[in-house]
Amino acid sequence: MKACVRTDKMSGTTVAKDLASAKFYAGGKEAAIENGNIVTLGGYIDGEREIKKATAPTASTALRDLYLVASPEVIKNKNYYGLNEFENAAGETIRCYRLTPADQFSVTEEALDGDVVVGSLVEAQASTKMKVVASATEGSTVIGKILAIEDKYIVIEVA
Numbered sequence: 001m002k003a004c005v006r007t008d009k010m011s012g013t014t015v016a017k018d019l020a021s022a023k024f025y026a027g028g029k030e031a032a033i034e035n036g037n038i039v040t041l042g043g044y045i046d047g048e049r050e051i052k053k054a055t056a057p058t059a060s061t062a063l064r065d066l067y068l069v070a071s072p073e074v075i076k077n078k079n080y081y082g083l084n085e086f087e088n089a090a091g092e093t094i095r096c097y098r099l100t101p102a103d104q105f106s107v108t109e110e111a112l113d114g115d116v117v118v119g120s121l122v123e124a125q126a127s128t129k130m131k132v133v134a135s136a137t138e139g140s141t142v143i144g145k146i147l148a149i150e151d152k153y154i155v156i157e158v159a
């Protein structure tokens with residue numbers, strides 16, 4: 001199963017400067033990425049004026065430089081049955097929302113590493129998946145706090 005995301009109260013839904021288009025790269029090559037993961041953006045891709053290069057963040061990447069991947073789930077295969085099967089294919093343009101304090105978003109557990117408990121913190125790590133911890137880890141950027149669990153979605157408020 002793949003991670004799913006909701007952009008509940010993300011500033012990028014109404015504030016254009018908090019929304020970006022990118023292509024994800026891992027190991028210097030275009031790669032697939034699931035919605036609900038986080039990336040950091042570099043410069044524009046050669047020949048593009050709106051599409052940036054996205055890569056996995058480090059644990060200490062500043063909050064202002066972290067983006068949530070939340071592309072529209074465009075289904076091209078008629079045999080596709082659910083959101084939990086969707087993945088942004090390698091080379092496809094992805095939609096990225098800048099993580100801004102007080103924003104809220106929801107992801108399924110596939111986007112997180114660790115035990116999900118209401119009140120836990122969510123941090124960046126050297127991966128596109130976010131890490132759930134009981135208390136802040138030295139050298140890691142706190143992304144936010146788990147506010148609630150709604151069915152299969154974990155609601156996170158950005159710090």
